[in-house]
């Protein structure tokens with residue numbers, strides 16, 4: 001199976017310039033992640049269907065960003081396995097052992113798993129078109145003219161046809177985030193991850209970004225969105241996942257999880273978010289600053305931080321249950 005979006009139809013006559021290749025099936029099995037002694041993900045199992053929309057909710061520190069970052073191997077897992085369309089992410093199987101892939105191969109995999117960050121992470125020295133065209137040129141070798149033509153199409157799609165040649169500093173936060181979405185789409189990802197895409201925005205700019213994300217639903221790409229925008233989740237999600245303390249507490253359709261949560265922790269969280277939103281509606285004063293990310297997230301195609309040297313991976317066959325055991329020497 002090819003994970004290379006460069007093999008997708010890529011011509012000027014493409015009838016769906018806005019749609020990516022078909023959505024990927026994401027399977028997350030038994031995923032644990034620790035930072036030193038701190039276990040941040042404590043056994044995550046989640047199946048995300050091709051083309052579906054999943055919204056992840058949960059209190060600060062519950063592991064939402066970490067989970068997203070393991071999906072494209074910005075964070076290597078400590079245990080467990082993540083696959084997209086059956087291809088293990090970040091690791092290569094050899095017999096019953098998993099070895100971490102080399103950087104180049106991880107980058108290739110990452111071309112099919114786009115990510116949009118809270119803080120945009122645009123390249124400051126490049127125009128909007130430059131930002132969107134960069135990854136196809138660098139990662140897929142698309143010629144400059146073609147990459148830039150496609151970039152203009154994508155920027156038009158996100159409502160920025162008048163901003164092709166401006167730099168990020170000349171754009172509002174909402175516009176910068178729309179460039180970031182266009183950039184993520186440029187590689188025609190199978191899966192698109194959004195980590196609180198609107199929480200760094202002034203309230204009046206939130207809706208324009210949500211509208212763009214809404215327009216991407218049902219277009220084929222699998223979307224996984226971490227957000228506190230509950231009414232948006234209700235509108236767009238097929239599945240809402242509520243996380244707390246590194247575990248999935250419950251998941252299901254929005255009408256269940258948001259309106260009839262089974263767990264007290266979910267109820268308490270929703271209550272807090274709703275109360276906060278109402279308070280913000282009533283109070284014209286600036287809302288509290290967005291939560292600070294634990295570390296600046298690099299662009300999706302940025303060099304990955306070195307993994308923990310003692311990371312181990314649990315070998316799991318994607319198709320048949322295998323005896324599980326930990327690798328002793330983790331080498332890539």
Ligand SMILES: Nc1ncnc2c1ncn2[C@@H]1O[C@H](COP(=O)(O)OP(=O)(O)OP(=O)(O)O)[C@@H](O)[C@H]1O
Nearest residue numbers: 035040059060061062063064065066067291294295
């Ligand atoms: N690179 C890191 N090194 C050490 N600890 C980390 C790192 N990244 C995250 N953590 C810790 O992992 C826990 C989960 O963090 P994560 O960012 O996944 O939470 P979150 O649910 O996204 O929270 P928020 O809603 O505030 O964004 C936190 O306690 C955080 O401090």
Ligand SMILES: [Mg+2]
Nearest residue numbers: 064065066195
């Ligand atoms: Mg987060």
